[in-house]
Structure formats: C-alpha cells, structure tokens
Amino acid sequence: MKIAFTTKGIDWDSKMDPRFGRTEFILVYDVEKEDFTHVDNRSIADQAHGAGPKTAQLLFDLKPDVLITGNGPGGNAATVLEKANLKIYIGAGDMTVKAAYEAYKNGNLKEG
C-alpha cells in the first residue's frame, strides 16, 4: 500500500503542508517496503491558475491508495481525485509527517 502526504520536506520529521494544490512536496510512503519517494512540487508557485487540478494530476499518476493532507482539495482537484480512486484524510496540516502517519493508523484523521 502507498500513502501520499502533502509536505514541506522529504523525511519523517518534516512538517506537513496544509495546502493541497500548492503543497511544496508530495511524499509517498510504501508501507510494505518501508520506503520513501518524493516529488518536488515547488514549481507550482509559478502557476497563477489551476494549482489544484495540476497537483491532483500528479497524484493521479503516482497512484497512491491513500492521501493524507491538511485543508483538503478544492472542487476542481476533487473532481480529478475522484477518478484516481484513493482515500483522502484531512486535518493533518499542523503535524509532522510521522505524527500524521500515526494519527492515520490510529484512526484519528477525518475522511475528506
């Protein structure tokens, strides 16, 4: 199973990025392999319009099973994510990646 996080860094101790469309990084944790990969999304700052669907497209291609984020995706992004067939959990915007993962495992995050 692969879990995607919206983050401000690329390891367990990084802070989560509460934003979905304009998140700095997407961190993907492979639960079975216990392995991290990441995508640098910082160039999204150059996009004046449509950051949400653009980042959602990235997730569509990464094909994670779960997305853990902060504020949750907006309307256009949600339309894309529906097609990506993944579970979304929100409310982890103020946590570290590690704390967000623990909160997810313990069932403490809200479904988005």
Place this chain on the structure above:
Amino acid sequence: MTTSIVCLIERLKMKIAIASGKGGTGKTTVATNLAKYLSENRKVVLVDLDVEEPNSGLFLNGSLMNQKEMFKKIPNWESENCTLCGKCQSVCNFNAIMKLGENIMVFPELCHSCYACSELCPTQSLPMIPMKMGMLTEYKVEQLGFVGSKLDIGQEQAVPLIAQTLDYVDEMYSDDYLKLYDAPPGTSCPVIEATKDADFIFLVTEPTPFGLHDMKLAVETMRELKKPMAVIINRYGIGDAEVEAYCKVEGIDIIANFPNQRYIAELYSQGKLIYPHVPEFKAELLKAADYCKHLVKEN
C-alpha cells in the same frame, strides 16, 4: 456656470473608467451620481463592469430595454479521433485541460477561452462550444443609458464577460455618448480589462492609510497602462492628509473631495442618489464635471 460646463463636456467624446485600489471607497457612488447628473444635459452611458458584484443598478431605477444571456466558448472533448498526445494540456497556461489516463478533462471555470488547445489539436478533437457565464441587462434611466453585466454563481472568469460587455456598449452606443465605466476594485486582470480601453481614469479613494496603500497600487498599475488619471477623495474628513501629500508629490490632480456625512450613508443605504439631496456633495460633483472641461481644453 453649470450650463457652460455641460456644453463643453458635450463635445467630449470620451471613455472614463472609475476605478480604485481598495474596495468600498465609493466608485459606484461617484459613477452613478456623475453619470446621472451629466445625463441631464448630454448623452451618457454608464457601464457597470464590476461583474462579480455589480451594484450600480441598485441606485438607478429605469425601464428595462434589453436582457441578454452571455456565453463564453470552452473546448469540448470528442474522444473518437483523439490520440491522447497531450498537446492540449501542454499549451494551456491555466491548467484548464488535462490528460488523465485515457481521458481528457476540461475545467470550464479555469478556461480563458483562448482557443489554443482547440486550434492546436492535431485531430480536431476539441471543438469549442458555448457555455453560459452571465447576463447582461440594459436600462434607460430617464436620459441615462445603463448597461451592466453579472457573472453567474460559480463562474471564476470575469474578464471574458467584461470584454463582451464593452463590445456590446461600443456596438450599441455611438461616440456621441460619454462612456463611464464603473470598474472592479483592485489591480488584477478584471481591472485591466475594464480600464485598458479608457481614455482617462478617475481613482476613488478614502483618506486613510489603507486607502492610500491600495491607491498607490492602482496608480502604479495605471501608469504601467500609460493612462492619464486623477484622484477623487470620498468620505473626506476622516483619516489623515497623506493621500493629498502623496498626490502632490506625484503630480496627480485631486478633482473632488466628497464629504463624510451620516446622511450620505443613509441615502446610500436606501439606494438613492446623493446629489439631489446633499448640496455639499453636489458642489463636489460639479468640480468633477468641471475637471472634464479642463480635459477638453487640453485635448
């Protein structure tokens, strides 16, 4: 005096946009009162271009002349001949079209109707189709022509509606008309669209630090567009004298100071024009009209 000013303005074939940096400074108050007053003696059309929240019409009770649904064109994906090459998404500056697996997805609210994806599609799989974005209404208020457009709820792009509203006005109203545009606040794309066609800009501000801060942004924007401009201070008497100091340094004329009065706010809240009821307000309105006389002389 009034008559001579109006006679001179009568010769003025001009488009004046009434803009501001900060919202809520009194653009609509200035636009509706100036338009109605000038229309007593000459041809005037007022155009409400603040299509996201138009409100000029609240102060002008006239008879409905025309109502028109407004459309923009958006691409519509036809899958039959599409090779999923992805050209459409790579040429879109607005992320309004996306390839998702075996599908092409269009986000109508993000689309700026630039036609790039449609024109550059190698298999012509993206014909443009009309989508309703808003409504234009046209009124006659005694002698005053009034045109205003309103964006539909959920629509994000004000620019195409502003552009089409201006096209309508240019088509329906000859150059005999003085054209006054009530512009949106701020300095973003809708403001550029509403002012780029104007010959002169009136910037309405309030004499407060916040008003000055946003007015400076508006001044910089209008300078970038190479537009001549003058400032109108509304709610004069509150705040400080910094707006006047700034205008002096920058060489920008202040053409009227509309007073801050509770009674004016009461009239406004009742949807009434101010100048028929408040002589101090009308005196300042005459100054704004007088300024137009100077513009004619300079031309």
